[in-house]
Amino acid sequence: MLLLAASDFNWGEIHPMLVHFPIVLFCGVLVCDLLYGIGKKGAFFVGHWMLFAGALLAIPTVFAGLEAAEQIQASPGLIAEHKFYGLLTASYAIVYAIFRAYVYKTNWLIHPIIAVGLSVILVGLMLKTAEYGGELSHGEESPPPSGMPSN
16 A cells, blocks of 8 residues: 555655755855855864765756646746756766765865855756756746836
């Protein structure tokens, strides 16, 4: 009975909930690397673990997103862009996590500018993915909040 219930589960419905975990963790990695840049070496190692967790959580997030893409009625081009950046972000996060695992294992301290730069790339990719996801969730041409002038 439990297996039947699990097979009927709609994984696409949980994509909007899952995306928030990698987003927060990837932003946390950038904050940790910025702190490392001002001399807080311990923050660099905290950033490793946040990246590992974020990359791990990006995997089910992408799979749930691929399932959600099959169910949504939106512009195929917009869905394709969101898929592309989602897969690119998750792939980059996994490769970056492998690199940071090597750094952690060898107890190697990379230069803070390199750490911050790599984390900025990760957050930039994540923001681009989130931009397309927001357009899918809230419409391609969302009106500004009430009281805000439109361009």
